[in-house]
Amino acid sequence: MFGHMLYLALILNQFNHFATLHPEFYPCEIHTTKDGDINVDCQRRHLANVPKFTSLSVISLNLNENHIHHIKGATFSGLANLKHLSLMWNCIPDRFKELRWPSCSLKIDPNAFSGLKNLTSLQLAGNSLKTIPPLPKQLEILGLEFNHIFQIVKPLGTPLLKQLLLNKNCFYANPCYQSYFIDPRVFQDLPELLNLTLSYNNVTIVPPYLPLSLESLDLGENKITHINKESFANLKNLRHLNLGWNCQRCDHASEPCFPCPNNQSLNLHQDAFLDQRDSLISLSLRGNSLHTIPQHLFIRLHKLQELDLSDNFLAYAIQNGTFYEELRNVVSLSLLYNYEPLTSFSELILSPSIEKMTALRELHLSGLFFRVLSNHSLAPLVKLPRFEFLELRMNFICSVSMDAISQLRTLRWVGLSQNMIAFSSCFSTCTSEAIPNNYRTLEKRDNGQLNLQTQKVILPTSELNTMQASGEDHCFFYYSIWHFKKQICSKKLFFDLSQNNIPWLNASTFRGMEKVVCIDLSYNYISQTLNGQQFTHLSKLAYLNMANNRIDLYSDKAFQEISGTLKALDLSNNEFHFVMKGMGHRFTFLPHLSSLKILSLANNHIGLRISNILNSTSLKYLDFSGNRLDIMWDSRRNQYLHFFQGLTNLTHLDISENQLKSFPPEVIVNLPSSLQMLRMDSNVLSYFPWGNISVLKQLCHLNLSSNMLSFLPNMHFELRLVSLDLSHNRLVVIPKAFLSQAINLKNLMLNHNQLKILDVQALPLSFHKGYTFCPAGPHKNKSSCKLVLHANPFTCSCVISGFAKFLRETYLDIPHLTTEVHCGYPESLAGVNVLSIDLHSCQEIFGSVAFLCTLWLTLAATSIPLLKHLYGWDLWYCIQILWTGQKGHTPVNGGSMMDNQYDAFVVFDTSNKAVRDWIYKEMVVRLENRGRWRFRLCLEERDWMPGVSCIENLHKAVYNSRKTVFVLTSPSGCSHESGVVRQAFLLVQQRLLDEKVDVAVLVLLDLLFPKFKYLQMRKRLCKKSVLSWPKNPRVQPLFWNNLRVALVSDNVKAYNKNVTESFF
Template sequence: MAGRKVSDANNFLSICVLMTTLWNVTHTSTEHEFIANYSKGSLPTVPKHLSEQTRVLDLSDNSISELKTSDFRSLSNLQVLTLSYNSIRELDFSVFQYNEALEHLDVSHNKLQKISGLPVKSLKHLDLSYNDFITVPLFPKSGKTLKLNYFALSIRSISSVSALLDLELDTLFLDLEYLSEYSPGSLLVFSAKTVRIVAPKNTNLHIFLDLQFSGTESLEFSRISLEQVEDLEMFLSKLNKKSTLQNLTVVDIKFTWENLLNVFEAVGRSSINNLTILYPTITEFQDKYFDADLSLKSFAIKRAQLNTVEFNQSIVYSTFSNLNTEALTISDSGILYMYCPVRPSRFKYLCFQNNTLTDTTFKDCHHLAMLETLILQKNRLEDLSEVSLMTRSMKSLNYMDVSQNRLQYKESGNKCDWDGNIIKLNLSSNKLTESVFRCLPNNIQILDLQSNQISTVPKEIIDLIALEELNLASNKLNAFPGCSHFRNLQVLNIEYNFVLDQFSEFSQTCQSIQKLKGRHNPFRCNCELREFLNLPKRSVELVGWPDFYMCEYPYDLRGTLLKDFHISELDCNVTLIIAVVLVVALVILATVTFLCIHFDIPWYFKMIWRWSQVKHRIWKTKSEEILENTQYHAFISYSEHDSDWVKNELIPNLEKEEGSLRLCQHERNFIAGKSIVENIIDCIEKSYKSIFVLSPNFVQSEWCHYELYFAHHKLFTENADGLILILLEPIPAYTIPARYYKLKALMDKRTYLEWPKEKRKHAFFWTNLRAALQIKLPYIEEMKELGSAWMGKNLLSV
């Protein structure tokens, strides 16, 4: 397991270089770029007919043993070629003579013993490590210095490394793990800016004593055994403040606690500013404090293991907490506690990631006034209020990371008391609920609450006026949060929540939003969502739009992209709907009113109503109740001035059909010898109804007054509805004499028929009038029978 970790560390830089190259290739190439991956295909040779546009070709983990010029002749655009983990024994760089764009070549983990030819001028990364080279391979002399960003080599014998000085390198990786031949006293001089050396397994080869560096800034040693630690200490002790070395990294080293303190002391006297120890194993512990001066910019120890039972935690914690360095990292080492410095500290950066620290760490610590960054990620912190109290004396603290803990905030516990200068806080991956918004630094600008248990943003929280970026992804939000308490919010992340709708508050209060991350949420596609769809028009960047924004509800729209969801303004605006309904109603009412006025429809309705009333009364009237001596359907009373209308319109239309209606008119039906009054009374008594043709002339006629009086008298004596009033012409009320009080009463209480001036209404008028008079008269029927019998008798006598 340890060997694998060291191998990963040794290849870390080459992987970074490879990824950088791939990034540059894939992001600067044209639209015809092409990546061909043939790894792990058991290929014995390079595949034929590769695309000429191929830029990245991966042939790793195959069985290729030989390379030919024809294999790559057509690949003029090739930039990255990986041939690691094959069986190649010889490499002639001339096979790449047609690949003038080649920048990255990895031939590691093969069986190379010999190389020949010169690499193409464009080559920047060459990995020849983990092959079968005995000594440093020589490149042919060309008169020009070969420049490479990265060069990796594994050798088994060192007689001279002068050949490496002919190369101008940024990074040199030299694997000496299987070094078997070495002449002590030979100077091993390296000039690359970064040198990474894997120490020999053979501890009798003391190469550290002969190492020298010219212009090297970063140095990394790997796989240093306990027996080689003293050689490393001696190498470091030879360094002075004038050395160019700035960064020292030691990977997979075994040492005692005393060895570590000696390394600290040697580094403190050198030019090294940054010391990193990865995968260390402490084999023995001595009760010894570090009291020398170690002035560093940064010190990091990661994944430390302790292979001893005796271990004084107090010595370890006090040693690390009182180091004279600006940045301290102790991660993945299981430390339980960390002491507060005994004097004002230079610490600006502290990282204790992935340990077992609790809430009591740095409690009442007054010597971290210069601390700017504190990272306590992946520990055992549980109480957010206790964490806030931790920062009270950290006056310079502006960034704190307490993510991936077990933090909760209970309002019944201690009150939160954050340092007022914290502007960036990471609380992600904890157990926090919406109560966390009552326990936050006032001046926070960037807040990460991802992966908690927050379901809403409460209405009553502290005002976070300075907050610019808020991450609420992977929580339990069921509505868009508002920004009433953080009005300057510019970036909001609500991805992977239960967000459905309720967008109105967000739209009204989050006016400063510039970027919104809302992917992978179950959106409810309704009216409120229309405002959300208008965000791009407000210059708000929707990250992942439109492919990751889909409707979840209603079910018939599930899977529909929000950009394809459309709903009209009329369906959503209640005020507009009411306005439209009112406008339509007014238009219809105006149209109906116009049609009624134009076609006089109310008159037709009034006449139909009267006709139906007459029919109803006729139906209720029994024929046997009509007097036996009734001879006429109606008696007509009118003024002589209206006689033309009566003779030319009224009588012809009512008596136009034979045997239809029988009218009593004084000119033709009054009996000679009787007085006028007797004739009037006689006609009214023998008529089913009385028709009065009303006009201004009518009220001026004395006889009309008598006729109306007698008819009105019959109305009350017989309790019948025998009056029909026809208004031939309008009669102003002031023209009716006082003695015509009965006429006034009748016109006020009884309905009357108006003679229409339009000819198209005449037919309807006569229909209604005939319906009011239509009834079988017994007297008429008897006369018809007598007439038929008399005619039959005469016919027989003939």
């Protein structure tokens, strides 16, 4: 009784500690600033209620993307100093949510925010709100986007509000079926408002009485038809104004389009922006179906720097207009997609008045639809002293005067992509025909440019910054070839000729481009062998992109004319010649490119009939992804084992997506010793030679993610890596010795594996608490070392209590710790966060077990000597009895039983197949192989000695067995086909007369037997020796137990005492 009470007390004690075991603010993550302020991140935690936090240090709380449907009055009572609160996307409007989610609306009690006296920022977007809840007076930022708020009648009561976001409360994807309305009193109560967004709201007129303090106003994507002189009157501080897409141009729309009545243009009064003459910096009039620009509309806007007139009908105004003269201070002018419907002009014509825009730096002229770019086309731009950026994309240009472009002395970027330029009269597509009616570009309204040159990036920018900050100074982390393009081409002359019709190149192609530093020739139809004469005039060329063409690299003179300047070369996706069967390929041009540092040969399917080795003393970055190294490094071939060895200064090697199943040890030994980063992700690797990696003494970053690795060696080897990515594999365990010497490791990615248990001792020493190798990161409670563990099926039991404790106490940066580091086993805890393991319960369980064990040992040590002294002989006697009962019957030495070789001789009709099957499949299995009592049976067909007479074998079987079992079937107790049963019965009767031993046991396999007198007498005299086979399977275990008892017991002692006279 005492033991049970003690155990119950221990269990209850564990429950008392449960509430204090979780980390502070669990299940949310916290970030502590250097000043001690706490930012709590609860985004995507599947929360149905706001967690009850109590802390005066919390200044920011993020509750975005949960399932919170009710904000009660006392919800934030414990966060008195909260400054920033975000509750976005908790009840998404119907047309934005997934179909499986029910409709909902966030309910906010009137006093929910009243206690937050320091709250300055409140974000409530995406909550299906129909009214604005009562707000704190000191609020400065209020976000109400993506709700159902389309009538605001009462003032907000926030006189300090500076930013009010109300966009997308009433538009085609979130309809309200009425005009948007805001009472003028609302704005009168906002004297300090700086930023107001009302886009996508079905606003029909500019709201009156706007706050005079406004600096930014967004009225885009509404249904405003008129801009009057009074629309923006007195808004003398307005700096940014968006009026785009109010009278939409629908022949160019990629989204639902809503033009003004009769397809009219936006009616602009010439004095509409009069009061903004000394303040307006950026103005967007995009997508308003403008055919002309009202005279003197911009003349007083002295500070205007950015003007967007895209997606209008200004094709003729661009050619003949004089509005340019009013834009003397404009830096960026966008005239995108102002083409005239069904018309393609012969050449680009710009109004001479554009030369008055002396401050112009950027000019966007895509989508005007003309065929020739002549000297006359760009003549008005020649005198612009600061002009740097010219975009002419998507114009169907087929002829370009490079001499005209070369006259623009200050030009730095020329965009001619997505045209029909061929630089050859044989392939010219110039025509005077109009553009087909169904030929329309699918440009988004957000002015995003179509970019087909999508290249994979090594890591997201955020991770790159983290990696770079945590890496050693000598271990530079490369981004991608596009990062190098930005570095090399920044503020240098860049020509974008991608996505044109260029079939081949020659020296005359680049006349007029002598000063160009970077050229993009990707996505053309160039199919030729480069022989060193194509780029003769490009004496300054440093970056060349020839991806997605059909370049033949067989000649050793390729690119030799630019060998002294070329730094980056992109030859990716030129697989046309490499996949041709039987064609040889060479890379003998590489040694001649003495300045080449970056080379991309990605996605070329390079695998056979190529140079055995790449040679270059300058190359540092090589992208060889998307090829067939699995063929080159096949075990049957060895000519490519030194393929990369000649790149003596290579620091970055990308061999991902090469279908590699294994990485030969000979290859890693022959890699350049200068290698700092090696990417092998997205292969099918099941083996990696870890023991040989120490030869790469400068290797900092190793990426083996997205492979099929399931085993890591439990061996010590020198590992100088700063970053190791093993994510998306099949690892089950991390051996202790594997990372024992990884003293420099700061970033370890183990996510998306099959780890069930992670021993903390298997982590590098730098990851353990107390080591100062990882310096502090951007937050006070985070280090610069990163450990990624999410998406692993951890076993949540006391076995990983040390691991859970490590996660609670570590300062490592562990992404998704409270959201995706889940239990996988046992199934009852699947999906539960690992941090929810109760460490105290594990300690109490172990302590309870230890207490009970020592208690019993103490009691035993005290009671055993005392009991032995008082009841020693009695205890010995009881133990002997219990031992005998546990071990079962042991034959007594002496008498006729001394020489018995078998426990039972089984007699049956061997000619009866059914009986034979029952004997061998049931009786032999049950009695010889199963149960606590196991018997040795004697069977005629198995144990009788060959060559000895039948009667002699029968005599030995009966007399050398303690019992004789007769297995009988109906219709008679004795078989007529064999005399063995009959003779055995006679011998058993003879033993009864001679030795006074009753050894007969009868087993009746049929329920109905004739009423033989012997059977009836046998049942009366010794009922235990006559057994019947039951037909009910549930009773069969009882039959076997009774048979065992019959075999070990003495039949004579089991005789019925009521029988007054025996046969002895």
